[in-house]
Amino acid sequence: MEQIKASSLTVGYGNPIISDATFQLDAGEIIALIGPNGAGKSTILKTITRQLKKISGNVAIAGKDANGISENELAKKLSMVMTERVHPELMTCFEVVATGRYPYTGRLGLLTAEDRKKVSDAISLVGAEDVSGKDFMKISDGQRQRVMLARAIAQEPDIMILDEPTSFLDIQYKIDILSVIRKLAKEQNIAVLMSIHELEFVPAIADKVIGICDGRIFKIGTPTEIFTGENLESMYRMNPGTGENLVQGLLAYSKSLPL
Amino acid sequence: MDNKKRYYVIKFLVMTILLLAIFVLSIGMGSAEIGVSQIIKSLFNSGDDYLAKIIISIRLPRILAAVILGGALSISGFLLQVFFGNPIAGPYVLGISSGAKLVVALAMVYLLGQGMVISSFGMVLCAFVGSLLSMAFVMLLAGKVRNMSLLVVCGVMIGYICSAITEFIIAFADDTNIVNLHNWSLGSFSGISWEHVGISTIIIVIAIFFSFFMSKPIGAYQLGENYARNMGVNIKALRIVLIMLSSILSATVTAFAGPISFVGIAVPHIMRSIMRTSKPIVMIPACFLGGAVITLVCDGIARTAFAPTELSISAVTAILLAPVVIYLLVKRKEAGHGTN
Numbered sequence: 001m002e003q004i005k006a007s008s009l010t011v012g013y014g015n016p017i018i019s020d021a022t023f024q025l026d027a028g029e030i031i032a033l034i035g036p037n038g039a040g041k042s043t044i045l046k047t048i049t050r051q052l053k054k055i056s057g058n059v060a061i062a063g064k065d066a067n068g069i070s071e072n073e074l075a076k077k078l079s080m081v082m083t084e085r086v087h088p089e090l091m092t093c094f095e096v097v098a099t100g101r102y103p104y105t106g107r108l109g110l111l112t113a114e115d116r117k118k119v120s121d122a123i124s125l126v127g128a129e130d131v132s133g134k135d136f137m138k139i140s141d142g143q144r145q146r147v148m149l150a151r152a153i154a155q156e157p158d159i160m161i162l163d164e165p166t167s168f169l170d171i172q173y174k175i176d177i178l179s180v181i182r183k184l185a186k187e188q189n190i191a192v193l194m195s196i197h198e199l200e201f202v203p204a205i206a207d208k209v210i211g212i213c214d215g216r217i218f219k220i221g222t223p224t225e226i227f228t229g230e231n232l233e234s235m236y237r238m239n240p241g242t243g244e245n246l247v248q249g250l251l252a253y254s255k256s257l258p259l
Numbered sequence: 260m261d262n263k264k265r266y267y268v269i270k271f272l273v274m275t276i277l278l279l280a281i282f283v284l285s286i287g288m289g290s291a292e293i294g295v296s297q298i299i300k301s302l303f304n305s306g307d308d309y310l311a312k313i314i315i316s317i318r319l320p321r322i323l324a325a326v327i328l329g330g331a332l333s334i335s336g337f338l339l340q341v342f343f344g345n346p347i348a349g350p351y352v353l354g355i356s357s358g359a360k361l362v363v364a365l366a367m368v369y370l371l372g373q374g375m376v377i378s379s380f381g382m383v384l385c386a387f388v389g390s391l392l393s394m395a396f397v398m399l400l401a402g403k404v405r406n407m408s409l410l411v412v413c414g415v416m417i418g419y420i421c422s423a424i425t426e427f428i429i430a431f432a433d434d435t436n437i438v439n440l441h442n443w444s445l446g447s448f449s450g451i452s453w454e455h456v457g458i459s460t461i462i463i464v465i466a467i468f469f470s471f472f473m474s475k476p477i478g479a480y481q482l483g484e485n486y487a488r489n490m491g492v493n494i495k496a497l498r499i500v501l502i503m504l505s506s507i508l509s510a511t512v513t514a515f516a517g518p519i520s521f522v523g524i525a526v527p528h529i530m531r532s533i534m535r536t537s538k539p540i541v542m543i544p545a546c547f548l549g550g551a552v553i554t555l556v557c558d559g560i561a562r563t564a565f566a567p568t569e570l571s572i573s574a575v576t577a578i579l580l581a582p583v584v585i586y587l588l589v590k591r592k593e594a595g596h597g598t599n
Binding site for chain 1: 344481531
């Protein structure tokens, strides 16, 4: 079932950064969005999460035009983890994760026993039980990223949009976060669209890859289709002949990952 | 979790008892010392007529005003802090109180010139317009100045400019009524009438009621605009509501008691430290109680410290609360939030 369908989507801040993007994300599928810095990965993600107005084209969420979906309805369908840092004051990690229950709670936002259980489950799923009662501002970056992922899970979405979920984390945290994402997609049938810079993880985690560069979608395909020397050379403007070795290295590394 | 709730309840109870105690004490304190038994007698209308008159028509409205307006000011500060996503915000330091003061002074002097007296509602309305004008200016600056500390400096400057113009207006308008205007323009609860208390109670109760029922989206907004939107909050509507509520609350205060310094910025901080949370559902009632207690104490000092000479309330609140603001600024810098 298609969860996101973008057709001829043009996005940007006033001026188009990516034009005429057409792609589709199905339930249970993980798509990795790759491309050089500043190519427009985040811009696409921000447009889909409605932080940014699209310039033209269409986005459909679960077969419905995104413009016709109310805020609350969208919140129940789609959750996100962005790169921006949050500075919640005097909030425990449990309370941060509990904000994911927002679309489901009543007028005053009080949690029911069921909400609490779902929050605890989300915390266990990402393995953050040990920091649950701690102040969010007093834990490490890696733990924060887990908590933010748990927050997105607690929102019980059909779609998750993740902007560089593994950046700035050590190798074990990267592997942990990616295995949780994989589990969510495969076990709970959640559709995941994520941008990622670490190409070496992409073949292990993604079902499909969207490569973007030069203001458009360069290619869409399976990791094996996209990861060729030639493709990487043109996407990242590498010296001719250097791509093939890199691809071999990436694929070998990816196979070695416990994902 | 239940432990946490119990602590909240205990802290609320302690603050309520403290407020009641200071309330009764304040009625007794002043240029005429009145004992507790006398207070009770007067309230039930069987005491000394002269003292009863002092209590009923002078002290009681003043004390009630300090409670209600002090609480309102703190909530206004809390809402502004949510709006700017920063604890270094308040109606006084951002120049919003002074904007309100300027418009009220203009209206008063103009109407006095026409031989008319401005009504209480008129004063609130003028203060509200002034608040919104200052707020609009601050927001215009906020678009250009991303650094909150710098924005506060700009706000203080706006405050100075508005106060200076108010001084000019008061100096040039010669009228015996102006003497009162001068006291008011420095911030004072003296001369507050039952009518003022009644009107501010109505406005403030409604505004606080709305604020309390906005706790849920306000709480979501504390995680940042983008996450709040993703949770289903209508950001534009929430921002407008936050500005309107904080402006109407601080405008009501300024209309009747003039600009009161630092309560709006310091009390929410003190309450966060006491309650150990920033959840609006706890913070809104806590700010009301805390603001009421602190303002009542400060007004007590203002009218008794050098009696029969009165200090302006802002002189007292500045001495007690400005250090809290300095502490906040320094702490934020240390924690690496200097650029926010």
